[in-house]
Amino acid sequence: MKRRNIIRSAVLAFTAAALLVAQPLTAAEPSITMAFVPQENPDKLLGDIEQITAYLSKETGVPVKGFVTSDHAAAVEALRNGDADISFMGALPSVIAKHRIGAEPILLEVYRGKPTYRGRVFVRRDSAIETLADLKGKTIAFADPISESGYLFPLKTFVDEGLLEKGADPKGFFGEVYFAGGYQQAIQAMANGLVDAAGVSQYADLLLTPDQQAEIRWIAESEQIPSHTVIARKGLDDDLKTRFIAAMMKLNEPDYRVYLKYVYGPDGYVVADNSAFTNLEALARDYGFID
Structure with missing residues (x-):
């Protein structure tokens, strides 16, 4: 759909x-x-x-x-x-x-x-989540519904893995989908345990404290984007x-x-x-x- x-x-x-x-x-x-x-x-x-x-x-x-x-x-x-x-x-x-x-x-x-970068899907290091498939029924925070690295390209990684149909409602795969309003807000929500994952820019972890950076990891990344x-x-x-x-x-x-x-x-x-x-x-x- x-x-x-x-x-x-x-x-x-x-x-x-x-x-x-x-x-x-x-x-x-x-x-x-x-x-x-x-x-x-x-x-x-x-x-x-x-x-x-x-x-x-x-x-x-x-x-x-x-x-x-x-x-x-x-x-x-x-x-x-x-x-x-x-x-x-x-x-x-x-x-x-x-x-x-x-x-x-x-x-x-x-x-x-x-002048290019990637979108990534981040999770907490202590999480049992190892692959995108492990996020089935879980919660995820994106930055903005009109964002390439904060939504469209991280979402595309699920499409490329065959977990979502292109253009389909992501709620058919995730338990809940949230838009946090920015990279920092989305990755902070994940780092603080409010959601299971964050779909954001590859550089969004730099918006966290050094201690928080040590507590998270990424499990998938997109192709290069402008x-x-x-x-x-x-x-x-x-x-x-x-x-x-x-x-x-x-x-x-x-x-x-x-x-x-x-x-x-x-x-x-x-x-x-x-x-x-x-x-x-x-x-x-x-x-x-x-x-």
């Missing part, structure tokens, strides 16, 4: 927002507003936003401000209606935003030398976009790398190449996220 329950709800909510026509900004002077998705502790993120917007304001020469959205769908809605010019988000929501509202992926995060993106709304002034990209690429330089910890902590950035999203777009079509 295709696109049931959570997947269907996520797609319908996303599509409903996208059907509206974006209105142009009418600001008296150039500025940039950024939307941040809470992939970690929102309180920490607020402090990070203050640091990175101060840097970007200086480098771009225009006022830059930021705010935290409730989730990926809210970030795309902010781009659609002009409340945000730029957003940091996962590759899947950026693909949806590109197809639904004409947004443009402009940058990709780099981790360990490449890393998180920086995406611009349709119609953003080309000069502002150019200034913003130049300022972000400057973070690759030794003297400015300290600011990377204020934008989710990647190793750097590369300019986005549309070909990097080909496989993800095909999977998004399989699950009904895009036409």
Whole structure:
């Protein structure tokens, strides 16, 4: 049964927002507003936003401000209606935003030398769970229903193992499925024993304390997927976009790398190449996220 329950709800909510026509900004002077998705502790993120917007304001020469959205769908809605010019988000929501509202992926995060990473399924080290099949009837926490490494690709590992039909309601396999609102929240729920497993980014364990990291392990990982993106709304002034990209690429330089910890902590950035999203777009079509 295709696109049931959570997947269907996520797609319908996303599509409903996208059907509206974006209105142009009418600001008296150039500025940039950024939307941040809470992939970690929102309180920490607020402090990070203050640091990175101060840097970007200086480098771009225009006022830059930021705010935290409730989730990926809210970030795309902010781009659609002009409340945000730029957003940091996962590759899947950026693909949806590109197809639904004409947004443009402009940058990709780099981790360990490449702009790709994997989704993983984590469990506690003291758990008897050794394989994906052992999670039958168990509980799992994902980050967000519109997330590639925090939902779609970890879920795909179960499909690849023949445990789930592509597009089927995951509740047909798991006892309960939860969406925690971010990587840190999902993996914390697992580490604290609130759920049996977490489907998140391969780097989500870095959001735990060293003691917690020693108490968990991963039992499956996905294929390589595009890393998180920086995406611009349709119609953003080309000069502002150019200034913003130049300022972000400057973070690759030794003297400015300290600011990377204020934008989710990647190793750097590369300019986005549309070909990097080909496989993800095909999977998004399989699950009904895009036409």
